[in-house]
Amino acid sequence: MFPLNDTEPNRYIRFPYMVVAIIVLNTLVLGYEIFLLLQGDEIYMVFIHRFGVIPAALLSQQGAGALSVITQMFIHAGPLHLFGNMLGLWVYGRRVEDACGPWRFLLFYLTAGAIAEIVYNLARANSDIPGIGASGAIYGVMGAYLILYPGGRIRTLIFLWFVPIVPKIRAYWLILYFFALQLLPAADTLLNDTHYGIAHWAHLGGFIGSLAIFFFLRPDAFHRYRNDMAL
């Protein structure tokens, strides 16, 4: 199931400048990572360990601390990882940026990512594996979308056996589906210390972080939300 596009129009701004800027920045960083890989595996791994978040190092006040929390949101493990995250950002971020304004959206994006990191580090406190990727922040944006536009219609690519179809699905079904997908692996990680290679706790943390959206909404959007008016 791949969300492709939000079919609803914007209200305040025509173009999601900040969403596009984040996508471009992430793509450039991936380009730089490929450049490092061509220099040698070790250089690349040093880069990941210095600018990714390692829970054990973070909790013992080693490494870049707060800076690594920000930098890890812009580092991805490969083109597919980047594509999946940026597609999610494009689909859900456009109208969340519309409701916040570009700069406040950037602050919200970073805040959701930081809250996701807190939850992830609490759940995986002893891990020495560097965590990278924007998924925590993007799950925060998804949660914010669910709060602001629960009835939004998302064009989604689904394969029925091998037949692709692209229905419009209500946001609450789609986002709750992605939320439900995290629950079992997250519980398994916590109880059995299983490694999935995916930070499910960061995703759940992102959902918690989405509640911070109310600090970043533009006044008119907040007024409309409080009065049950369409955003």
Add this chain to the structure above:
Amino acid sequence: MISQNLREAITAVQSGNRDEAQELLLALVREDPQNEMAWLWLSDVIDNVDDRIIALENAIAINPQRVQTRKRLAQVRREAGVLVNGDGDYEDLRGWENGRRQETYRALIHQVQHAPDDAAAWYGLSQLVDSVEDQIIFLGRTVQHNPSHREARVRLTQLQLTQDDNIALAKAYEAQNDLLQAAHLYKLTLNQVKSTVDEAIAKKRLRQVRRLHHLYRQQKFIPPPEPEPNYALAQGRVFEEQGEWERAIVAYQTATENASTAVSRTIAQKRLETAVRQRDLPPIKLSSPTYTLWRMSLGPTLLYGLLWFLHSGFKPLSQSPLLALGGLIVLLGSFIGVIVMHIPHHTLGQTLLGTDGRADFITRTLLNVLSVVLISIPFIFLAFNALQRLAIYQPMISN
């Protein structure tokens, strides 16, 4: 005891024959200058404000005990004051904030009737009415007569964007022969179309409006005649202004049934829908400027706090107190930023930027820069601290 002539004059006033009523009343006061009722009715039918004041003063001279006459005279004098001082600056008309909303509204209506190109009066009206549609219409007039009125332009765009039913509003403009405004709204609807039905209607109406506008410019289009006076419609508007929705609904229903033209029926139906919607709406919850100021200022501060918490390895007390002080600086910077940028301004903003919120460019820029600097400094300090730690960090790479 009311004389036969006075009774005839009152009947003429009530049936809308103001000229006839004026003649009868003038004859009456010439014949009997002590006729208080004749002076009072005369003050209602004459248009010249100075003459109205004289008529009311005469009525008071005859009966100084009548409180209503005194109130009426005070109101007309206020209106006269507006007209005398009406040089485009209506800041002094903020009397509505002190409970004189109705008087100010009437004075401005009077002004735009006499000087329809007075942009300041239209803008004043837009600030007094509650209905979003009326605000849009008045702001549209403001921008039409003063295209450089930035606040009106910004507010108009905001309201148009927040209107869910642009098509209905555009049709109302069409009904008033305001073709340019109607075309603008149809185009806006096409740009942010929400359904194929809306799109089809907007396209069709836009073509029609453009055609009419083209004919109008070639002087081949004759606007339909003014609809006959529809007193129920006017009555409904008065009830609406006073927030008496039930009575307004009854009046609009009557206006719809008795409408003599399609245009007045459309307007009455539109007003009826608005009144019904207003009656059924729960009271709107508005955020106070102070609440908005805190809400928006806490966002960047929350981000800083979270990063500081993570940076300390969940042990914030082990960190330098300067990093904690950074949170307060971010909060201060955010406060200044929200105060300067958020309109309408908080009272603190009025202190910084003047009561009308229009500080000069340099002051505004300086405050914006100060806000950005105050917000940035703690984050830069935190990043600098992180880089110092990173410089001595030797990662344990395990394959």
